[in-house]
Amino acid sequence: MTEEIRSTNKRNKDRDAESLKFDYTLLMSCQRSVVALNKTLVHILEEVVAPYEYKVYLSSDGTERDRFYLFSSSSGALENPQEIDQIRQFDLDELESVDELVLIDENKIFYPAILNHRFYACIVTGIDVSEEVDEQIICILAIYCNVLILITDSKVDGLTQLLNRKSFDIDLALELQRPDIEKRRSSDGVVEVLESHLAIIDIDFFKAINDEYGHVVGDEVLVELADLMRLSFRSRDGLFRYGGEEFAVILRDVSRQQTKRILNRFCNMIENHQFKSVDSLTISIGCCGINNELNLLHLVEYADKALYYSKENGRNRVTHFEDIE
Template sequence: MQEELLHSVVKLTKTRDVDSLESSLLSTIHEFIGCQAVSIYKSLSANDVLEVECCLGLEVIDGKRFQWSQSEKLDNPSPELLSCLNSACIIAIQSNDGVEKRWVPITLSDKPIGAIAIVSKGLGSAEQVLLNAFCCIYENYLTILHENERDKLTGLLNRQTFDKKLKQLIEKQVVKHHKTTKSKKDRQNQKETVSWLAMLDIDHFKQVNDNYGHVCGDEVLLILAQVMHSYFRPTDLLFRFGGEEFVLVFEPATVEEIEALLNQFMEQVRNTKFPFVKKLTVSIGVAKVGPYDFPIHVLENADKALYFAKENGRDKLCFYEQMVKADKPQTEDDSGIDLF
């Protein structure tokens, strides 16, 4: 028992990404506690609105088979789960048939960010100690992974995690693409929704550093990151690529939705007060993220669109696909296109 337990702890801490850590945690909890189901929930709080996502779940079927459930947002989280997330306290209830549901909070930097939910026939004191220990190990290792994935100044995701995160997003798109059962006609009758990648660059940032110093420049970067974090959805991926350059990856949406979202964000940046700088603007280049695209190609396309935006006056939003279309020779039927 002790050897198996130590082996599971070693296996748990060998992982190098959050997804692997979560699946190892659920497998370990089931192995040593013998629950009927175990799930990980995460808080997606934004703008004082609490949203909850079930990141991963493991359920025992017929006492032998296992069934994994993937990421899913909850429309109606249970009151017990919400209470656990809000209070950071363990919540446990038991039904008349002896089935116990238990929610154990997960914290990061002393802030509740999620919960582990257990369904069992009731946990004894030894099982409760084990469960709490596994959750503590998960919290500690999650803190290490979180720090390794984040830019030290802004707290956004760093350049080193970009390839992995975008690859995971594209893989999910491929799975979704293969599961699509709608007819071609149905797809044509609907507006296209795809994922998007945007490259963002602060206009004339070198002048900020030259005129006011790098301390002021760092403050500008930090404030901009805070604006991004509060404006965009918790599910959007926000990266600092280095210097004054950022990369944003969005969930599937129409081109009209992304255009409106980014235009409103640019206006918010214009209206934000930065130290010493009277007015700060950003330029943005956007490219589609298709289910079979290579990350490097998507990044290059967004970079070309960003270059176009900066070469044509800055403080502009440019879509790569529109830019390419506008560069093609026009026929008599073409009426031109407005890029911005």
């Protein structure tokens, strides 16, 4: 009789565990944004890991393992630079699965959220967590990684890994909804208005590159240009593949003069850069200020007109819409 009770209890526990995993999967898969998914992760951990202490560190972009920040902790603890240094020591070549956990020191267990050579997050707990909690954390992170990939990959261009056209439309619409508050600062006696600007970038004579070198080389040029964009602009700026050989940038909280300086610097950088597969390359750029008196179509139209002006007046240059006579 005792053995039957034990067997029944075990089956009930197994069913509870499976039900719990289903609930996690259902709750996470319902999320449609990275922000909502991260909040859901913390909500689930609060139920699963309690009463143990934990911390959740997130990667700022899902690709570089050097950029981690504390997103949440059970005890309100502050970010620990030593823990971040330990997270950075994970070898992605050896840790291709969330099923592998690494014990870094005598007091903590580090659970990395890694999938497809991307390091998304890391959960840190004490060494005293139970075997059941240990298994549940691994299960939760596996689900988290898969849902995160579905969310992020739907917003990212497959070739360049920049945000795609769908993300551009969404982000530009959100930018238009920001409060239109003029921010001013004095520089050498000049008062400048800081606002966001939209820039559209087009590769000059890109069709000739495809015709002469082939589409494989053309794709390599697009990827290399995207990499240079990531190096040249700030993490707070929006970087997009707009379509074909066109790219877009949302520069946030800069003046018109700053915008032109930044874009001219990037234009000169591309002209002087030694690309791997082509001898030389130049770009043309058109830009305009973003304010909530305009709609999305007008903004794109103004940036396009500025871009065409650049192309019709020698290419390899930057034109701001407000400077067109």
